[in-house]
Amino acid sequence: MESQRVAPFGTTVFAEFSRLAAQHGAVNLGQGFPDFDGPxxxxxxxxxxxxxxxxxxxxxxxxxxxxxxxxxxxxxxxxxxxxxxxxxxxxxxxxxxxxxxxxxxxxxxxxxxxxxxxxxxxxxxxxxxxxxxxxxxxxxxxxxxxxxxxxxxxxxxxxxxxxxxxxxxxxxxxxxxxxxxxxxxxxxxxxxxxxxxxxxxxxxxxxxxxxxxxxxxxxxxxxxxxxxxxxxxxxxxxxxxxxxxxxxxxxxxxxxxxxxxxxxxxxxxxxxxxxxxxxxxxPDAYFQGFVRDYQAKRDRLSLALKAGGLEPLTCEGTYFLMARTDSHRKPGEDDVGFCRRLVTEAGVAAIPPSVFYSPGHAPSAHGLARFAFCKTDSVLDAAASRLSKGAR
Ligand SMILES: Cc1ncc(COP(=O)(O)O)c(C=O)c1O
CATH class of the missing domain: 3.40.640.10 (Type I PLP-dependent aspartate aminotransferase-like (Major domain))
Incomplete structure (x- = not known):
């Protein structure tokens, strides 16, 4: 019924993880939008x-x-x-x-x-x-x-x-x-x-x-x-x-x-x-304050990920942190499997980055997860507390 143009597109993994996050009452660091408003x-x-x-x-x-x-x-x-x-x-x-x-x-x-x-x-x-x-x-x-x-x-x-x-x-x-x-x-x-x-x-x-x-x-x-x-x-x-x-x-x-x-x-x-x-x-003060606040959020999340045994990678910009998950990965587990386990067992939602790769190169993402830090500090702290209990 649908055109060949749209036939290859499935429902995105973002929808699956939002659903899983809601179902498990997870702290949602998957979604790439702020949980606060602008000026x-x-x-x-x-x-x-x-x-x-x-x-x-x-x-x-x-x-x-x-x-x-x-x-x-x-x-x-x-x-x-x-x-x-x-x-x-x-x-x-x-x-x-x-x-x-x-x-x-x-x-x-x-x-x-x-x-x-x-x-x-x-x-x-x-x-x-x-x-x-x-x-x-x-x-x-x-x-x-x-x-x-x-x-x-x-x-x-x-x-x-x-x-x-x-x-x-x-x-x-x-x-x-x-x-x-x-x-x-x-x-x-x-x-x-x-x-x-x-x-x-x-x-x-x-x-x-x-x-x-x-x-x-x-x-x-x-x-x-x-x-x-x-x-x-x-x-x-x-x-x-x-x-x-x-x-x-x-x-x-x-x-x-x-x-x-x-x-x-x-x-x-x-x-x-x-x-x-x-x-x-x-005025300039707005843009300066904006980036200062986000840098503090990046550092907050980075510490939380480390405390949880994950390895945050260098983040020079955006409101996303990529982390290596190898220390918590089960043998043969891909990034989607790891993120599913993180949301169901640890109660923290992240995005499996293979969605940002072509199918042939998806294995490059298997030891990684993407966390968004465009969230209020209390949400980041709740994620920290859950991550410190660990993804098992
Ligand atoms: C790299 C990049 N480009 C474009 C967009 C989309 O921007 P907009 O919300 O203005 O459509 C996003 C949103 O996540 C993005 O990350």
Whole structure:
């Protein structure tokens, strides 16, 4: 009955783990959204916009106040000059920007380079467009690498004459990796050589923990004209349910994305656009406090995982921590089996990271689990107390 396009998609493991978490009264560190709201003044701005009658279709490319705020934010944080009229399109969260970008730039048979593990909607979008994914593995920190890393030869081998896009996600979900200037330059050089577009997903741009620094690929020499930058308000302002995202970049790329956007959602929620325009202009103190609070949460969870006998891996950004589970794994147990046991026996829900790998590479995730720390301290402490009793 269903089309071949959607037939390969099952129900996600996220649904299974949310159900298991509810069933076992578990502390849920699986779900990647905050269990607290963003700033009151931003909520008030949305309520005010509704009261003021900002309730009909926004213009398709996005409300001009928001497009101007997106451009001003790019200039303020990255010195990037963006024309709000020709170089910005507002979408229903970054998820829609990802889908639109793939629809706009990938023809059937075109190849798309994805770092693995990847945010799962990249692969689904590529598959729906009839594109062909080419994977490059990010490898876990080890004795010689302090952070997640990739092999440049493997990256070069993933490119071909058919490469149309390469997805870069920095800071990276689920690993917490922040790509360095050198890494981005290497990726950009290959994109340029093969005439490919670099799609840079930066939804965690304000969640980078020092000494790591967020580098916007579009601002590096030679990359501005081939990079489409995607981001959204969900993570930076703790309003994931509002689904306000955007794409910005060279006018021809943005025009192509807009062509897809006009037939996907046409326009996004008008009052929330008005509120996010205000959020993007919040003073520096907001962004500094935001990352400081999250760094404390990362450290809190990290200690809890260690106390529970798990091994948290380096996390330079995002609100996710990957941990090695080998000390508690049963022989032959994969990551899904381990996470099922963690939720049923220890009462803590995490996500098995094999969902972020192609089926052939899923074994790379077997000794890992992803924990979200976008949770109130009392929830993190409850997880700590359960983890200290151990996953048996
Ligand atoms: C890497 C990455 N990109 C995009 C998204 C989706 O963003 P949005 O909620 O704005 O659609 C997420 C959400 O988890 C994400 O982790």
């Amino acid at each position: 009151d003044e931003v909520k008030e701005a949305a309520i005010e916009a509704i009261r003021a009658g900002v309730n009909q279709y926004a213009i398709s490319t996005g409300a001009i106040a928001l497009r101007r705020a997106i451009a001003a934010h790019a200039k303020r944080f990255y010195g990037q000059l963006v024309d709000p009229d020709a170089q910005v399109v507002v979408t229903s969260g970054c998820t829609e920007a990802i889908f639109d970008a793939v629809m706009a730039l990938v023809d059937p048979g075109d190849e798309v380079v994805l770092f693995e593990p990847f945010y799962d909607s990249y692969l689904a979008s590529v598959q729906m467009a009839g594109g062909v994914p080419r994977f490059v593995e990010l490898r876990a920190p080890d004795a010689t690498h302090g952070a997640w890393w990739f092999d440049e030869r493997e990256l070069a081998a993933a490119f071909s004459a058919r490469t149309r896009l390469v997805f870069l996600n920095t800071p990276h979900n689920p690993t917490g990796k922040v790509f360095t200037v050198e890494e981005i330059q290497a990726i950009g050089a290959l994109a340029r050589k093969h005439g490919a577009v670099l799609v840079s997903d930066e939804v965690y741009e304000h969640l980078v923990f020092g000494p790591a620094k967020h580098v916007r690929p579009a601002t590096l020499p030679g990359l501005g004209d081939l990079t489409l930058t995607l981001s959204s308000a969900g993570k930076s302002f703790s309003f994931t349910g509002w689904k306000i995202g955007w794409a910005l970049g060279p006018a021809p790329l943005v025009k192509a994305v807009q062509k897809a956007h006009q037939w996907v959602t046409f326009a996004t929620a008008a009052p929330f656009q008005a509120a996010i325009a205000k959020a993007l202009a919040l």
